[in-house]
Amino acid sequence: MKLAGVLAGLMTTLSAGAAFADGEVNIYSYRQPELIQPLLDAFTKETGIATNVLFLDKGLVERIQAEGENSPADVILTVDIARLTEAKEGGVTQSVVDETINKDIPAKYRDADNQWFGLTTRGRVVYASKDRVAQNEITYEELADPKWKGKICIRDGQHSYNIGLFASMIAHHGADYTEKWLTGLKNNLARKPNGSDRSQAKSIAAGECDIALGNTYYVGVMMTNDKEPEQKEWVKAMKVLFPNAGDRGTHVNISGMALAKYAPNKDNAIKLMEFLSSKPAQEIYAEQVFEYPVLPGAEPSAVVKSFGTIKPDQMPLTDVAKYRKQASELVDKVGFNDGPSQ
Template sequence: MQSKFRALSGALIMAAAAATSAPALADGEVNIYSYRQPFLIQPLIDAFAAETGVKANVIFASKGLGERIAAEGENSPADVLLTVDIGRLDGAKQLGITQPVSSDIVNENIPAQYRDPEGHWIGLTNRARIIYASRDRVDQDSITYEELADPKWKGRICTRSGQHVYTIGLIASMVAHHGEEKTEEWLAGVRDNLARKPAGNDRAQVKAINAGECDISIGNTYYMGKMETNDKEPEQKEWAASVRILFPNAEDRGSHVNLAGVVLAKNAPNKDNAVKLIEFLTSPEAQRIYAETNFEYPVTPGVEVSERVSSWGELKPDALPLADIAKNRKTASELVDKVGFDNGPAS
């Protein structure tokens, strides 16, 4: 199985991840396909190997892993898929490459709103879709998503593409709360308030705020941590210092949150070890590692956020089940095209 696993990796990056502290007689293996970069999950893999003796083999790629598992079919060596965003988690289920996880440990550790009702995906950490606001040009300390359509923000908002999975998730949550018609009106209002056509990633929007091109942007919380600690590109620390985080709708329903999560592959050749890994990833120990390494919010109740994440303010997460948001992703994508969101303001 191991030789086949290596052969199938092709041009993907292979990261064999046996922990140095693992027992000499490892209790089997588990094969991970991951959209999360190896350095982000390595501490988790090391801890899992130390606790269980199971050797983890990791293939990393930025796209196409779900489709790859589907193409490999019954011969796929994949045991689990680690990914980000409810769109990709639900997308894996829709591809037919998952099987339900039946585990009392997982059900006890992960609240129902962060699990697929049928067990096909499990959330591991949260990230909130928040507002980055200029420290110099924005005085208010609270905001709502609905307010982004207010004309007072005309020419002042930056964001990435409306068709990016992160944006689709937020728009889908608006559909779930307000319905399609009102969300279309809102999205057109946000479009008209844009400072420019949507472009770049979340960090690029904060860079634009620092450069004075806009005053607020929409982004994920963990990018603040990545910018604040970026020693290789210290200019990103300057970008981060120019903004503060506003948690939308903190006074009412709470801020939209999305997930990093895991699925159990339909044809997992090492199913027992895969379930062990999934159970470990939901444990308080793993959740603490995840939180410290990736600047994300643990979903296991009682696990504290990191000191850095805590310094950004208190997150009140929207209690809407992520499965309900996933149902509205197609509508959200259609609305982005319908209002010409990615064409920019006045389109």
């Protein structure tokens, strides 16, 4: 595969204390290498600055903490407000006050202390059966309506994607309402929460449930999955509903970036961050990951546009993130992962 050859030639495994040339920038990433490589290739072509990537599927913050002042990390790329907050609270980021970045990235997708910046968003939407769900509008609140009893599928309630949504419900309605809502949602489940967002789509296609919660980008992944073409059939059986399109808007989460605390190549790191906030980079990134650019005026890909129009919730993600712990506690309190009580 051509991309694999490119990655083999360009990717470098990093280690603490390693020496790097002035013309490089070192990236610690929670995002899969193949998703960010086109971006990095474009950055190197434009600036001449080489990129080195260390991909981790967990433990990124702990890695940088252990490396301390000798850490080669310059830029952190990650997904989810929880991981961005974790990096800040873990003391592995530093503030960046940059006119270009602040101009491109709306304030609601930036940390108030300039410790992290959003790059793309994904909606937490409803996957609905084309055959069994007539309506084309829905709200999150409605998911607790008994009319959906036995018809909803969902992954683990403690998964960060769901905790983000539940935290947004607390932010909008308060903890008491959200506890009752979670109980109603739990009682409408077709089974115990399990699987991934994609497996919820599979369950809809199989007739095991009528609606499910899932991220928008998985729809794009399934639509274009030539290696597992059965996933294309799952998508054909469902439609995407954007909850609360008629009022506050759909809950979104972000992928984002941060400047590492001890960045040895700080100037190059900031050049990369400025590049990532630009329109060309935003559109490359959004197309690669089937997400929405945060830069106003930057366009999502044709695949993403095919899902329909998203109206994002305007509440700043920092206001949502502060309720994540409480949301997690409520999931346990109502026994959400035990599934329906009947």
